Amino acid sequence: MRRSELRKLLPPGPRTPAPVQLLATWTRPAASIELLRRKYGTRITVQLPFQMPFVILSDPADxxxxxxxxxxxxxxxxxxxxxxPLIGRKSVILLDESPHLEQRKLLLPAFHGEKMQRLVGLMSELTRGEVDSWPLERPFALHPALQRLTLEIILRAVFGLEQGARLDNLRDLLTRVLAISESPLSVLPETQRFTRLFGSMRRFEHVREQADTLIRDLIEERRSESEARDDVLAMLLQARHEDGSPMAYQELRDELMTALVAGHETTASQLAWGFEQLARQAPVALRLAQEIDAGEGDEYLTATIHEILRRKPVLPNAEPRVVKRPVEIGGFTYPAGVALLASSFLVHHDPAIYPDPYAFRPERFLGNAPGTYTWIPFGGGRRRCLGASFALQEMKIVIGQVLGRYELAPSSDRPERTARRSITYSPSRGATVILRERRSTQSPVAPARVPVPA
Ligand code: HEM
Incomplete structure (x- = not known):
C-alpha cells in the first residue's frame, strides 16, 4: 500500500519531515509527545525515518x-x-505467539513475588553497601550511583554471581556492552547496518562475545552444582519445557541478558526520578520517614512508588505491537505492518483520569489500587513486565533505606528535564540532590527498617 493511502486509514498526526520528528522525540521527548497530544488527542500517527508508521494510543479502551x-x-x-543484538533471538521479549507463551511459562515461576521475598536479604545488603558510601552536604548525582547498585543487584540476584574475578570481569564487560547500546543510533535497526560499516557494531560484538564466554562458563558450572540457591538463574536451571527438557544454553544466556537489559537501567532511572521528585516534596518525604520509623506497614511507601511510576514512567510506552492481521480499535482499522504503542506517559497525564496530573501526590493511590489500563508503567496483558515484582521490591528497599537515613534537598530550584538514554527516560542532570543525615521523625533516632513488599 502506498504511504499516502496508508495515511488516510490512520488517525491524524504531524506532517513535519520525519528527521525533524526524530530529532524532537530524541531531544525533548516529554515535551514533544505532550505537544502532539494537545494537537491530535488520544490517537496520533507518527512517521519516523526508515520505518512503517506507528500510532500512539492513550485512550484506556484502546x-x-x-x-x-x-x-x-x-x-x-x-x-x-x-x-x-543485545539480548539474543531466544529472548522472551522477541518471541511471539506460542514460542512466547512457552518461554514466558518457563520464566514466570522465577519472577514470582514469593520467590522475590528470598532476595530481600541480598538486595538490602547490597543497597546498604552502596548507600553508605554516598557523600553528604554537597550536590551528588544519584543516577550513576543507582546504576551501579541496580547492576550489582542483577548480577548477584539474577545471574547469581559471587564476589570475585568473574563478577568483576563480567561487570566491566557488560557495562561496556550497555554503554555502546546507549547511542541513539543503536535504537534504529537500519542505522545498526551503518554502525556495522563504521566498526562500532564490530567492537560491540567483540565485547559481547567476551561477556558470553564468561556467561557460558558460569552456566556450565552451575549446571553441575548441587547447592540450593535463591537466585533467578537457579530457578531457570530447574525449569522444564513441556517435553521435560531443560532450558538450552542459548535460552539461559538470552534470558539473563534480557533481565539485565530490561531490568538494570529501567530500575536505576525509575529510582533516580523517585529521588528527584522526593527531594522537592518535603511533606511526602517526611510522611514516608515517619512510616519507616514507625515500622508498621508500608502503605504510604507503596502509594509513593505507584505515584513515581505514574508521574515519571521511564519507558514512555509498552512494547510496540506490530499489526499482523487488520484489527479494528476505537473506530480505526489498522492494517498489517503498522505498529501500535500504548502510551503510559500520556494515559498517566490524562486529567480526566488523574486530576491535576502534573502534581506529585501519592495520596491518589492510598486505598486505590492502580487501574489495569490507566496505570501501565509495566505494560500489560500477556506481555506485562516479568520483573515487576522484582523492580517494586527493589524500589521499596532502596527508597526505604535512603529515606530511613537521609534527608534529601534539591541542588537547584529548576526541576530536571526528561533526557532519553537508549530506550529509557531519565532525569537530565542525573537526579542531583544534597543528602543530609536525617534527624528522627520520632525520638530517639530509630534504625531504618526495610519494609518487605506485600
Ligand atoms: C522499574 C523498572 C521496570 C520497568 C518500568 C519495566 C517496564 C517494562 C515494560 C513497559 C515492559 C513491556 C511490557 C508490555 O509491552 O506490555 C517490560 C517487559 C519486560 N520486563 Fe520490565 N520493567 C522494569 C524492570 C524489570 C526487571 C527488574 C526485569 C527483570 C529482572 C524486567 C524484565 C522484563 C521482561 C523479561 C519483559 C518482557 C516480558 C514479555 O515480553 O513477555 N523488567 N518491562
Whole structure:
C-alpha cells in the first residue's frame, strides 16, 4: 500500500519531515509527545525515518484492546527486534505467539513475588553497601550511583554471581556492552547496518562475545552444582519445557541478558526520578520517614512508588505491537505492518483520569489500587513486565533505606528535564540532590527498617 493511502486509514498526526520528528522525540521527548497530544488527542500517527508508521494510543479502551488482542493479531516481539543484538533471538521479549507463551511459562515461576521475598536479604545488603558510601552536604548525582547498585543487584540476584574475578570481569564487560547500546543510533535497526560499516557494531560484538564466554562458563558450572540457591538463574536451571527438557544454553544466556537489559537501567532511572521528585516534596518525604520509623506497614511507601511510576514512567510506552492481521480499535482499522504503542506517559497525564496530573501526590493511590489500563508503567496483558515484582521490591528497599537515613534537598530550584538514554527516560542532570543525615521523625533516632513488599 502506498504511504499516502496508508495515511488516510490512520488517525491524524504531524506532517513535519520525519528527521525533524526524530530529532524532537530524541531531544525533548516529554515535551514533544505532550505537544502532539494537545494537537491530535488520544490517537496520533507518527512517521519516523526508515520505518512503517506507528500510532500512539492513550485512550484506556484502546489500551485494553491492544493488551488483550489475540497473539496472532499483534506481535510485540517483532516490535522489539531492535534489541536482538543485545539480548539474543531466544529472548522472551522477541518471541511471539506460542514460542512466547512457552518461554514466558518457563520464566514466570522465577519472577514470582514469593520467590522475590528470598532476595530481600541480598538486595538490602547490597543497597546498604552502596548507600553508605554516598557523600553528604554537597550536590551528588544519584543516577550513576543507582546504576551501579541496580547492576550489582542483577548480577548477584539474577545471574547469581559471587564476589570475585568473574563478577568483576563480567561487570566491566557488560557495562561496556550497555554503554555502546546507549547511542541513539543503536535504537534504529537500519542505522545498526551503518554502525556495522563504521566498526562500532564490530567492537560491540567483540565485547559481547567476551561477556558470553564468561556467561557460558558460569552456566556450565552451575549446571553441575548441587547447592540450593535463591537466585533467578537457579530457578531457570530447574525449569522444564513441556517435553521435560531443560532450558538450552542459548535460552539461559538470552534470558539473563534480557533481565539485565530490561531490568538494570529501567530500575536505576525509575529510582533516580523517585529521588528527584522526593527531594522537592518535603511533606511526602517526611510522611514516608515517619512510616519507616514507625515500622508498621508500608502503605504510604507503596502509594509513593505507584505515584513515581505514574508521574515519571521511564519507558514512555509498552512494547510496540506490530499489526499482523487488520484489527479494528476505537473506530480505526489498522492494517498489517503498522505498529501500535500504548502510551503510559500520556494515559498517566490524562486529567480526566488523574486530576491535576502534573502534581506529585501519592495520596491518589492510598486505598486505590492502580487501574489495569490507566496505570501501565509495566505494560500489560500477556506481555506485562516479568520483573515487576522484582523492580517494586527493589524500589521499596532502596527508597526505604535512603529515606530511613537521609534527608534529601534539591541542588537547584529548576526541576530536571526528561533526557532519553537508549530506550529509557531519565532525569537530565542525573537526579542531583544534597543528602543530609536525617534527624528522627520520632525520638530517639530509630534504625531504618526495610519494609518487605506485600
Ligand atoms: C522499574 C523498572 C521496570 C520497568 C518500568 C519495566 C517496564 C517494562 C515494560 C513497559 C515492559 C513491556 C511490557 C508490555 O509491552 O506490555 C517490560 C517487559 C519486560 N520486563 Fe520490565 N520493567 C522494569 C524492570 C524489570 C526487571 C527488574 C526485569 C527483570 C529482572 C524486567 C524484565 C522484563 C521482561 C523479561 C519483559 C518482557 C516480558 C514479555 O515480553 O513477555 N523488567 N518491562
Amino acid at each position: 489500551i485494553k484492546a491492544v493488551f488483550t488482542a489475540p497473539p496472532d493479531v499483534l506481535h510485540p516481539g517483532e516490535g522489539a527486534r531492535v534489541l536482538e
